[in-house]
Amino acid sequence: MSPTAVEAPLLLLFLLAAALLCPLGGARLLVEMTVVRNASSIGAFCLDGSLPAYHLDRGFGAGAGNWLLQFEGGGWCNDVKSCFERANSRRGSTHLMTKWEDFSGILSNNASLNPDFYNWNRVKLRYCDGASFAGDALFDNGTSVLHFKGQKIWESIILDLLPKGLGTARKALLSGCSAGGLATFLHCENFTNYLPRNASVKCLSDAGFFLDLRDIGLNHTMRNFYKDLVALQGMEQNLNKNCTASSYFPELCIFPQYSLKYITTPFFILNSAYDVFQFHHGLVPPSADLHGHWNHCKLNPAECSELQIQVLQGLRISMLSALRLFHEYSSRGGMFINSCFAHCQSESQDTWFAPDSPTIDNKTIAESVGDWYFGRRNVKEIDCAYPCDSSCHNLIP
Structure with missing residues (x-):
């Protein structure tokens, strides 16, 4: 609902007050929506x-001809019921x-x-x-409609941005977090x-390297979820065509571990080896832990049993195995795989670039991404296994 004449000044006061506050001392940057x-x-x-x-904050100075696009994340809906629920929320309606x-972290103007x-x-x-x-x-169904038009949304935003300067970009970085990292x-x-x-x-994916792995009950929970997602929303035609042409199960090309080798554009993968979304929903989904044996471990890794830690080390091993060829043979690729219990680290200022940000070899995420993008050094950083990294921000939801 639009603010009334009385509400509008209150909204402006709220935005002004919010803009004056920032956890790291500078002014917050609030950017208005463009439909x-x-x-x-x-x-x-x-x-x-x-x-x-989308939201656009214009560049300036030496960066005025460069563009960074960040896909918003927020999960998926893979059946009609959940998609109707999503359509009636901020995740399905502008x-x-x-x-x-x-705008903070990688989107900050500071x-x-x-x-x-x-x-x-x-x-x-x-x-x-x-x-x-x-x-x-x-x-x-004759009474209700759901528009599964993500591909068209992507195209419409790009077409809107091209005449605004994207079409003459000198440098560009496409990024995203979680479902946006998959995008x-x-x-x-x-x-x-x-x-x-x-x-x-x-391109940069943050927490988007979702694995095709079995859960603790030996079920393909994530694979089955994604197969339903691809079928319902008509995604197969928009998956990497070289991947789908080479696969007996083309719908599995939604998993980055299968499509990555077909991406020729320089790519940076930022991910936790113990990504909490994959831990909570892929490795130990509620359906595989009906009695809640993992509840305490999910809330605090320090409370995990020795056996549970072994299972979590298996998650790390699976991720590093899926990334092995990329790590060894991609000359233009970059990686920052840390051992924090986190999910999305580029949009939050405290994990992107701050005095106590997570580091590998004394380099923050922001420094590592920048070094890779501008070719200052080769960046293929893999952290030691949990619990060795004292710089971690464990972001358990």
């Missing part, structure tokens, strides 16, 4: 039929989203908080389709096609 008004012309709609949107977004990308054009793509910006289908894998190659041939285009 893609002509998105309907290509059939781009959120789940509920609302128009897609009508229900906050109209101002706090050189002391984001030294390499602070003066770039920085964009946050709002997530309202439930399929990592990659679906293309429609559900219509980076899905759209990296396509993003390159929109930009000038002489542009330096690279």
Whole structure:
């Protein structure tokens, strides 16, 4: 609901007060939403039929010709019931989203908080389709409609940004966190096609390297979830075509471990080896722990039993195994695989770049990504196993 004449001044006062507060001493950066008004012309709609949107903070100085795009994360919906629930929330409708977004971490415009990308054009793509910006289908039972149009949403936002300067970008970085990190894998190659041939285009996935692994009950919980997601939202046609053409099960190309080798654009993978989403939903989903034996361990890794720690070390081993070829043979790729119990570390200032940020070999995440993007050094950082890293911020939800 739009603010009334009485509410509007109160809203402005709230935004002003919020802008004056920042946990690290600077002013918070609140960026207003831009709705893609002509998105309907290509059939781009959120789940509920609302128009897609993004937030853009303009670059300046030496960074005015460079662009950083960040996919918003927020899970998925893989059946009609959950997608209707999502359509009636901020995850499926731009009508229900906050109209101002706090840009921090990799999106900050403060050189002391984001030294390499602070003066770039920085964009946050709002997530309202439930399929990592990659679906293309429609559900219509005669009385209710769900728009599975993530691919069109992606295209509509890019087309809106091209004449605003993206089309002449000198440098560009496509990034995203969680479901947005998965979207980076899905759209990296396509993003390159929109930009000038002489542009330096690279991609970064934060907490998006979801594994095709069995849970503690030996079930393929994540595989089955993603197979339903791909089928419901019509994603297969938008998965990496070289991967799907080479696979007996093309829907599995949604998993980065299978599609990564077909991505030719320089790529950086930022992930925890003990990613808490994969720990809680892939390795130990509630369906595999009906009696709650893992509840205390999930809340605090220090309370995990010796056997549970062994299982968690197996999760780390599975991730490093899936990344082995990328680690050994990708000359233009970068990695920062730490041992923190976390999920998404690029958007939060305290984990991106702060005095006590997580480090590997005394390098923060921000420094490592910057070193990789600008070619200052090779970055293939793999942390020692838990609990060795005292710099970790364990972000248990």
